[in-house]
Each structure stands twice: as structure tokens, then as C-alpha cells.
Amino acid sequence: MIFITYLRTHLPPVIRSLVLQKNFNARNISSMSGEPKQASVVILPRSFAKDFEKFCRANNGALTLLYRSEPSEWKLPTLSAGSDTKNDCLKYKKYEFGSCTDNLMSLEGFSEQLKDMVTFYLGCSISSNGAMKKVGIPVRNKESHCNVGIYKTAVPCATVGSFCCPLVVAMIPIPKDKLEPFLQDIYQTGDVQREPIHIGCPDLLGIEDLHKPDYGEPVMLQPADVPVFWASEVTGLEAVISCKSPLAFTSAPGCPVVIDQKDKRIQVSHSGEVPEVHCISQKPLHYSITSSSSVQKIRELESIIAIDPGNRGIKHLFNKDELLKASLSLSHAHSVLITTGFPTHFSHDPPEENDGPPGAIALAAILQALEKEVAIVVDERAMNLHKKIIEDSVNQGVLKTTIPLLSYQGGDTRSALMFLCKDGDPKSPRFDHLVAIERSGRAADGNYYNARKINIKHLVDPIDDLFLAAQKIPGISSTGVGDGGNELGMGKVKTAVKKHIKNGDVIACDVAADFAVIAGVSNWGGYALACALYLLNMSDIHGRYLQKAVGSAATSSGAPLAWAQALPSVMKEEKMLQILMKHKVRSGVTGEVGMVVDGLPFRGIHAEMIQQLIDVSTM
Known part of the structure; x- marks a missing residue:
């Protein structure tokens, strides 16, 4: 020595x-x-x-x-x-x-x-x-x-x-x-x-x-x-x-x-940025790194969408940093499966409400821009509706390219495993992350309920089984976005739903996601996830961590411009609601076909929310 x-x-x-x-x-x-x-x-x-x-x-x-x-x-x-x-x-x-x-x-x-x-x-x-x-x-x-x-x-x-x-x-x-x-x-x-x-x-x-x-x-x-x-x-x-x-x-x-010569290292300036380390999975153990400024902005996004315009009591469902952890996990994913669709209007055709699809499309758009594989799984009976929505979204410039559309109707005990993994092998998952945005969720009694305690099970395919199966497959994480506690993934906060949400003892979803993003309107949660992904990938610290020292950094190829163009905007979301109006998809609370989501007008409420999220993300 x-x-x-x-x-x-x-x-x-x-x-x-x-x-x-x-x-x-x-x-x-x-x-x-x-x-x-x-x-x-x-x-x-x-x-x-x-x-x-x-x-x-x-x-x-x-x-x-x-x-x-x-x-x-x-x-x-x-x-x-x-x-x-x-x-x-x-x-x-x-x-x-x-x-x-x-x-x-x-x-x-x-x-x-x-x-x-x-x-x-x-x-x-x-x-x-x-x-x-x-x-x-x-x-x-x-x-x-x-x-x-x-x-x-x-x-x-x-x-x-x-x-x-x-x-x-x-x-x-x-x-x-x-x-x-x-x-x-x-x-x-x-x-x-x-x-x-x-x-x-x-x-x-x-x-x-x-x-x-x-x-x-x-x-x-x-x-x-x-x-x-x-x-x-x-x-x-x-x-x-x-x-x-x-x-x-x-x-x-x-x-x-x-x-003798000093190493010619690749030096970068962090402009005073401090890295933050966050655990995004326990099984398997996985940490992510990003800048403190991106964390601060994502927390601001989470606070913005947590307002409760319907006075449902969602503040009791809120857990800090669920948006941050969900977006970090999504940022590491290579292939994402999104589901949406809440057939609350059981006496209409189609029975879907217009909260959910816009948020799902907005998230899919940023995932496409980040060059991740993305697919959407919906009820078999609603396949044609969602196909038309996706086609119109591409034609209207809301989406850059089409999204594969899948259905899952359950079956034997291996069906979910076969759907999620190649040849049913848990070591070869097809998807890294599952996301449910305003998707009807299974209650403890096996039924599916709207907010008024009406059972709509006959309109819902058992997509919940995919989230349950994912809990046992290392490497697949999941996120649920909801605004009332009866949405898929909200099983993570079901105790609070039963205690604080009207009819919660009956309607509470029993199926948990790894991350539960709570928003005043579920579409807002989808928009916030898209904005959070943008913020993370604009962070040089996070970008290099994703890059794993191989290949060239995405920021050198004009990718940030494509990411910014993929963000939700007032104009794009206005087009989305017009597309849904065209296909007779209704407001969840009032049942009307119009520029209204959950009984709230697009101009003055939703447009203002979207602009707030974009301002935080791009300024």
C-alpha cells in the first residue's frame, strides 16, 4: 500500500x-x-x-x-x-x-x-x-x-x-x-x-x-x-x-x-441543473434520473389537473408524484398499450362518453413522436367506432400516423398472458407499459358501474384481466388515469374512493395500476402525461440516461421539434371533439353531443386547461 x-x-x-x-x-x-x-x-x-x-x-x-x-x-x-x-x-x-x-x-x-x-x-x-x-x-x-x-x-x-x-x-x-x-x-x-x-x-x-x-x-x-x-x-x-x-x-x-495527456472527455453544461433520482419500479428494481427543473414542472402539471370542477371529492384520491413516476416509467418503455372507453350511456348508440379518447390520442401522439411502439385496445363492439376516430385524427392532423387497434375478449386463464407476451412467455412481453385513460373498471363484485351505480357489464370486455396479468410479469408497468374512482387502475386508491366518492362503496374499481393519475377530467390526465413525457425528453440529463451511452443523442437530429409538434394543443383538441361529435359520442355527465366534456364547455374550461399545461411545458 x-x-x-x-x-x-x-x-x-x-x-x-x-x-x-x-x-x-x-x-x-x-x-x-x-x-x-x-x-x-x-x-x-x-x-x-x-x-x-x-x-x-x-x-x-x-x-x-x-x-x-x-x-x-x-x-x-x-x-x-x-x-x-x-x-x-x-x-x-x-x-x-x-x-x-x-x-x-x-x-x-x-x-x-x-x-x-x-x-x-x-x-x-x-x-x-x-x-x-x-x-x-x-x-x-x-x-x-x-x-x-x-x-x-x-x-x-x-x-x-x-x-x-x-x-x-x-x-x-x-x-x-x-x-x-x-x-x-x-x-x-x-x-x-x-x-x-x-x-x-x-x-x-x-x-x-x-x-x-x-x-x-x-x-x-x-x-x-x-x-x-x-x-x-x-x-x-x-x-x-x-x-x-x-x-x-x-x-x-x-x-x-x-x-500523460488528460482525458478528452465529453463535457456538458447542466446550467446549474441538479439531478434527481426516482424509483419507478420495485419488481424489478428500477431507478430513473432527470433534472430537478423537469421534476418541478411535472409537479406543477399534476397540481393543475387536480382541480375538481365536478366537486366529486377527488382530492382525497390524490397521491403526490404519481404523474412523475408514471411519465418516467413511460419514458423508459419501448412499447405501450393504451385502453380507453367508458360506455356510460347504455341507452345510446354508441354508448361511449367523450372523456377518454382525446386523452388517449394525445398520449399516443407524443409516444409516436418519441418513436415508441403504441397500440390501443378497446371493446370489440366499439372497434369500428375507434377505427373511424383514429382515421379522422390522422386526416385532421391530430395524429401523424395511424395506431394499431386491438381487442381482447378474455377466455381461459392463459389468454391474458398470450395477449401480453410472445408465445405466452413472461420473459418476452410485447408491451412495457399499459395505460388506461377513462376506461370502465371492474368493481369488487365483478361488475362494471357508471357513476350512478348502473351496471354496464354487458358493454365491457374484460380488459382489466390484462392489468391483473401485468402485475405478475416483471418488466410491465401500468398507469390508470381517472376522475371518479370507477376507472380501470383506480384500485390503487379504492379505500379512498369507497370513503369519499359518492356511491364509492359500489362503483370503486378493484383493479389497481402501478400509478394512479387523478385529474378533474380524465382527458386532462392524458394531456398531462404527454406534456410530462415532453419535459423529460427535453432534459439532457434524462436523455443521456435513456441513451445508455450508445448511438447519437436524439436532440442532435431535430427530434425536439417533432416532440413539440406532437404535444396537445387547443386547436388539435377542438378538432378531436368535433370528430367525436361527428360520430355521436356524448358528454359523460349531460349526455349531450357537442363541444362539452363531463358537462364542461370546451371554450373557457378545457381550452384553458390545455393552454395552461402547454405553457408550463414549453416556457
């Missing part, structure tokens, strides 16, 4: 000299924090070099390119004084056609082959030891004198030419109560490579067993720990394997090159 302390206080050339003499242990380098600066090495034939450079730049969150040599360039004074590419590593790996065929202490015996090869120096993942010490977290791998565990994931890097591989990550356990101060310290640096790409269950990255790393050694989690993952430069090694070059060399994992 005294020797290591001595090395830290001396120049990198001293360490390189010891490496050159092979009188140094790889663990000594990998366990160091701060200085010396370190880099991994990839050596490829000239014919592969152009594509590999593009691959690094396309996935620069994981592979920070510090230097690209010319063929036969062994000495790199701009990177390190006295450097020697053939001997700077403690250990090299030799690859032939994608297979590791040898571990080498030096490349001196390959001088002839190296004449037509190019060397890449990649920045090593920044150690978090400093931040951990600052907030009082023990650095367990360092205390155990071992390397951190490094794992291949199921997250694909952006492909360039023959370079096609998964992201590789390193894991460090962080005590739950230290998680936020630890991350706040990391984000203050503005250094992208310090930022984690995932917090929580390794299964969500495709890692099956933390006890079996692909490289390095496992670090055991304590009961209060949360696994935190960072992109690793070992991704470059996997890229070399994927290209199947006739010959290639890399530095061995845990055996970096010591350099």
Missing part, C-alpha cells in the same frame, strides 16, 4: 517504466483513483480503421477516442512522453478472426504485421472512487484489491460496418441512502462518462447473474445496496471480436496504458 501511494505522487513515466520492465501488477493500476490517467488500446488493420473510428464516435458515451495513430507509429509523444505502443500494456490480447488466440506481454514479435495496423487509444471509464469517498461510501473492490465486475449487456451499440456488438458495463454497488448525494456529486463535473447508464435490476440490461461477470471479479451487494452501472471501454474489445479481423490486438481488461 505504501508503494501504491508512492506511485500516485509520481509522474506517469515512472509507472510506464515499471510496466516496461513488467515489474508491476495490473491490479495496482486498476485500483487507482485520480492520477495516473489511463487508456485502453485497440490495434486493427488499416482497412478496418476508418469504420472503427466511426464506431467510436457513434458510441462515444462508451468509447471516448483519445488518439488514432498512423500505421507504424509506435511513439506517441502527444499522448505520453516515452510511450511505446508495443510495450506500454502489462498484457495484450491477440485476436484472429474474432477469437482470442493468445495473451501477450509484449508485441515486439509482431513488428512486421504492425506496420500496416492502426492504434486507437480509448479513455477508460472514470473511477467513481472520489465521489464515493466524498459521501462516505466504501470502495469495496479497492478494499478487496480486485477489479470491478464487467458485464456484456443486451443493449446494442450503434452498428458501423462490420462493428456490431453489445454495450459492456461495469457495476458498482451504492447504498440506497447514499445514491442521490453520490450522483449529484458526479453530475457536478459535467463529465458524461461519469454518468451512470442504468440503476437497478441487472435483468433490465440483459445481465443474468451479477455473480458471473464476463471480465473482472464480482463485487457482492449488501442488503441496502443498489447496483449502479457505467458504460465500459471494454465495449471496444467486443467490437474487435465482432468485426472478425484476420489480426487484431487489444490491451487486456484491467491492464490499461498509463498516459
Whole structure:
């Protein structure tokens, strides 16, 4: 330990000299924090070099390119004084056609082959030891004198030419109560490579067993720990394997090159933003990160929609941050299933009310803009109605493209599983998130009731079964949006519904969603979810966390403009109500066909609400 302390206080050339003499242990380098600066090495034939450079730049969150040599360039004074590419590593790996065929202490015996090869120096993942010490977290791998565990994931890097591989990550356990101060310290640096790409269950990255790393050694989690993952430069090694070059060399994992030059990190400005960490799922454990300003605005949206124009007593159903957690969960989803439809007007054709479909369409529009897969499931008897509504929404510019329309009529006990998962396999869900917006919900007695306690079960398909099945499928989350307690998903607040809502003891929905978004009118909840998704994806902090260090950031491709255009607006929602009027869909409270929802006029009430939500989201 005294020797290591001595090395830290001396120049990198001293360490390189010891490496050159092979009188140094790889663990000594990998366990160091701060200085010396370190880099991994990839050596490829000239014919592969152009594509590999593009691959690094396309996935620069994981592979920070510090230097690209010319063929036969062994000495790199701009990177390190006295450097020697053939001997700077403690250990090299030799690859032939994608297979590791040898571990080498030096490349001196390959001088002839190296004449037509190019060397890449990649920045090593920044150690978090400093931040951990600052907030009082023990650095367990360092205390155990071992390397951190490094794992291949199921997250694909952006492909360039023959370079096609998964992201590789390193894991460090962080005590739950230290998680936020630890991350706040990391984000203050503005250094992208310090930022984690995932917090929580390794299964969500495709890692099956933390006890079996692909490289390095496992670090055991304590009961209060949360696994935190960072992109690793070992991704470059996997890229070399994927290209199947006739010959290639890399530095061995845990055996970096010591350099003089400071790392050329990707620096970003957070404009004083502070990251906030929020748990969005317990089973499986999953955390998300966004900026404090986006959290503040989403809480403002939640407050705006919580007014109670019908004096139903919905304030008693309200739980703080349900909108925030629902939108964070939706932001991580790849495929979303939305359901709507409340046939409260059982004596009319169609019996649907006009609260629900506009909110569902508004949410679908932003999900489309975010390039997520989205489908809508409705009652079989209402398929034709909703098909016409969607077609008209596209024709009127409310939706950019059509939405797949599905029905579910139940059946045996496996039918919900077969609907939600490929071949009924819980490990292969078709959807990551289910959303119900003003969808009639099943009561404790198995019936479906409108607000007046009238049973409308004969008009309702058992879509509730999908939400019940989703509770048992890891990886599928759910959100219910309601304004009276008898809507699908409101089972989460059924105790309050029975106590505070008129007829609540009978009409209360018994089926819970993970998140219950309460709004004065359910459409407003759909609009607020759309606005919250926009705010989250406009946050650079959240955007990079979603990106997981691979590919190019969405904000560089004009995506924000498409997101803004997909937001609900007064004009679009006016068109939506006109479409519903055309198809004789009525107001829920009054039963009239007109520019009225839940008995409230569009102009003066709904239009004002929409504008408030947009103003909060875009100013």
C-alpha cells in the first residue's frame, strides 16, 4: 500500500517504466483513483480503421477516442512522453478472426504485421472512487484489491460496418441512502462518462447473474445496496471480436496504458441543473434520473389537473408524484398499450362518453413522436367506432400516423398472458407499459358501474384481466388515469374512493395500476402525461440516461421539434371533439353531443386547461 501511494505522487513515466520492465501488477493500476490517467488500446488493420473510428464516435458515451495513430507509429509523444505502443500494456490480447488466440506481454514479435495496423487509444471509464469517498461510501473492490465486475449487456451499440456488438458495463454497488448525494456529486463535473447508464435490476440490461461477470471479479451487494452501472471501454474489445479481423490486438481488461495527456472527455453544461433520482419500479428494481427543473414542472402539471370542477371529492384520491413516476416509467418503455372507453350511456348508440379518447390520442401522439411502439385496445363492439376516430385524427392532423387497434375478449386463464407476451412467455412481453385513460373498471363484485351505480357489464370486455396479468410479469408497468374512482387502475386508491366518492362503496374499481393519475377530467390526465413525457425528453440529463451511452443523442437530429409538434394543443383538441361529435359520442355527465366534456364547455374550461399545461411545458 505504501508503494501504491508512492506511485500516485509520481509522474506517469515512472509507472510506464515499471510496466516496461513488467515489474508491476495490473491490479495496482486498476485500483487507482485520480492520477495516473489511463487508456485502453485497440490495434486493427488499416482497412478496418476508418469504420472503427466511426464506431467510436457513434458510441462515444462508451468509447471516448483519445488518439488514432498512423500505421507504424509506435511513439506517441502527444499522448505520453516515452510511450511505446508495443510495450506500454502489462498484457495484450491477440485476436484472429474474432477469437482470442493468445495473451501477450509484449508485441515486439509482431513488428512486421504492425506496420500496416492502426492504434486507437480509448479513455477508460472514470473511477467513481472520489465521489464515493466524498459521501462516505466504501470502495469495496479497492478494499478487496480486485477489479470491478464487467458485464456484456443486451443493449446494442450503434452498428458501423462490420462493428456490431453489445454495450459492456461495469457495476458498482451504492447504498440506497447514499445514491442521490453520490450522483449529484458526479453530475457536478459535467463529465458524461461519469454518468451512470442504468440503476437497478441487472435483468433490465440483459445481465443474468451479477455473480458471473464476463471480465473482472464480482463485487457482492449488501442488503441496502443498489447496483449502479457505467458504460465500459471494454465495449471496444467486443467490437474487435465482432468485426472478425484476420489480426487484431487489444490491451487486456484491467491492464490499461498509463498516459500523460488528460482525458478528452465529453463535457456538458447542466446550467446549474441538479439531478434527481426516482424509483419507478420495485419488481424489478428500477431507478430513473432527470433534472430537478423537469421534476418541478411535472409537479406543477399534476397540481393543475387536480382541480375538481365536478366537486366529486377527488382530492382525497390524490397521491403526490404519481404523474412523475408514471411519465418516467413511460419514458423508459419501448412499447405501450393504451385502453380507453367508458360506455356510460347504455341507452345510446354508441354508448361511449367523450372523456377518454382525446386523452388517449394525445398520449399516443407524443409516444409516436418519441418513436415508441403504441397500440390501443378497446371493446370489440366499439372497434369500428375507434377505427373511424383514429382515421379522422390522422386526416385532421391530430395524429401523424395511424395506431394499431386491438381487442381482447378474455377466455381461459392463459389468454391474458398470450395477449401480453410472445408465445405466452413472461420473459418476452410485447408491451412495457399499459395505460388506461377513462376506461370502465371492474368493481369488487365483478361488475362494471357508471357513476350512478348502473351496471354496464354487458358493454365491457374484460380488459382489466390484462392489468391483473401485468402485475405478475416483471418488466410491465401500468398507469390508470381517472376522475371518479370507477376507472380501470383506480384500485390503487379504492379505500379512498369507497370513503369519499359518492356511491364509492359500489362503483370503486378493484383493479389497481402501478400509478394512479387523478385529474378533474380524465382527458386532462392524458394531456398531462404527454406534456410530462415532453419535459423529460427535453432534459439532457434524462436523455443521456435513456441513451445508455450508445448511438447519437436524439436532440442532435431535430427530434425536439417533432416532440413539440406532437404535444396537445387547443386547436388539435377542438378538432378531436368535433370528430367525436361527428360520430355521436356524448358528454359523460349531460349526455349531450357537442363541444362539452363531463358537462364542461370546451371554450373557457378545457381550452384553458390545455393552454395552461402547454405553457408550463414549453416556457
